[in-house]
Amino acid sequence: MRYEGPIYRPPSEADSLLIQATVGCPHNRCTFCMVYKKGLRFKVRPASEIIEDLNAARAQLGDWSGTIFFPAGNTIAAPTNILVEVFSAARQIFPKVKRMTVYGSAQYVIEKQEAGLRRLAEAGLTRIHLGLESGHDDVLSEIKKGVDRAGQIEAGRLLNKTGIENSVYIILGIAGKALSREHAAATASALNQIAPQYVRLRTFVPKTNTILLRKVKKGDFIMAGPHEVLRETKTLLENLTSSTSLRSDHYTNYINLEGELPMDKQRLLQEIDHALKRDKSTFRPFFIGNQ
Numbered sequence: 001m002r003y004e005g006p007i008y009r010p011p012s013e014a015d016s017l018l019i020q021a022t023v024g025c026p027h028n029r030c031t032f033c034m035v036y037k038k039g040l041r042f043k044v045r046p047a048s049e050i051i052e053d054l055n056a057a058r059a060q061l062g063d064w065s066g067t068i069f070f071p072a073g074n075t076i077a078a079p080t081n082i083l084v085e086v087f088s089a090a091r092q093i094f095p096k097v098k099r100m101t102v103y104g105s106a107q108y109v110i111e112k113q114e115a116g117l118r119r120l121a122e123a124g125l126t127r128i129h130l131g132l133e134s135g136h137d138d139v140l141s142e143i144k145k146g147v148d149r150a151g152q153i154e155a156g157r158l159l160n161k162t163g164i165e166n167s168v169y170i171i172l173g174i175a176g177k178a179l180s181r182e183h184a185a186a187t188a189s190a191l192n193q194i195a196p197q198y199v200r201l202r203t204f205v206p207k208t209n210t211i212l213l214r215k216v217k218k219g220d221f222i223m224a225g226p227h228e229v230l231r232e233t234k235t236l237l238e239n240l241t242s243s244t245s246l247r248s249d250h251y252t253n254y255i256n257l258e259g260e261l262p263m264d265k266q267r268l269l270q271e272i273d274h275a276l277k278r279d280k281s282t283f284r285p286f287f288i289g290n291q
């Protein structure tokens with residue numbers, strides 16, 4: 001298998017076979033994201049090369065029955081014909097594959113339209129990891145997500161309609177102190193309309209080579225602390241009525257919240273209340289990772 005540029009995958013794909021389908025991210029403008037900022041420009045690998053890699057994996061792994069994730073940053077943006085060819089080939093090469101997934105931002109999901117997404121689902125695409133980040137228009141605009149709340153909701157509905165699972169990512173603290181509560185409430189209401197199968201929590205940490213790190217350093221963005229982020233999480237959960245699996249499978253979070261909603265809501269709220277009583281010094285450091 002050959003890889004080019006940074007290869008990121010969600011923690012839930014830790015055991016997946018990684019077959020690179022695209023390089024970089026076609027958007028590459030989100031103010032919090034460092035992944036491809038100084039990297040290669042977005043490109044789609046030829047289907048023949050991707051299929052060669054699938055065959056190379058088959059030679060190594062045999063009739064493997066796990067899951068496959070196709071990096072990189074927004075593989076859903078690749079032409080539908082190429083993706084259909086690749087997913088169909090993957091199913092032939094690995095007939096027992098359990099799940100095939102890609103990253104996909106809402107604007108590129110919408111571009112596929114219902115017909116394109118149906119073709120992808122039929123070819124074998126089972127799940128998209130989608131960065132909602134926030135359901136608040138001002139926040140989405142500020143972080144340059146490239147899509148507004150209405151677009152995020154439209155993409156979610158399209159995925160539900162076409163039977164592709166939606167694994168949605170939320171960034172706690174991405175609105176700073178200023179819009180923390182509004183961000184939480186608007187995000188919960190967007191999620192209620194999107195009804196994703198998974199909601200995955202991440203907490204904002206300023207990363208190297210990002211606009212947001214520069215803003216933090218200049219004092220133009222005031223980061224929410226652990227207790228503010230926990231209150232934000234509480235507002236999000238209180239307002240979330242959709243049935244979904246909540247996961248906080250990431251090192252950036254101050255506490256680990258896992259459960260099925262609405263069944264586990266009260267327990268999760270109690271866990272947040274318990275954490276709110278902890279001293280600030282008992283949480284992870286404010287800055288972690290590469291700054």
Ligand code: SF4
Binds near residue numbers: 029
């Ligand atoms: S769409 Fe995803 S990969 Fe691309 S810049 Fe935004 S967060 Fe980064």
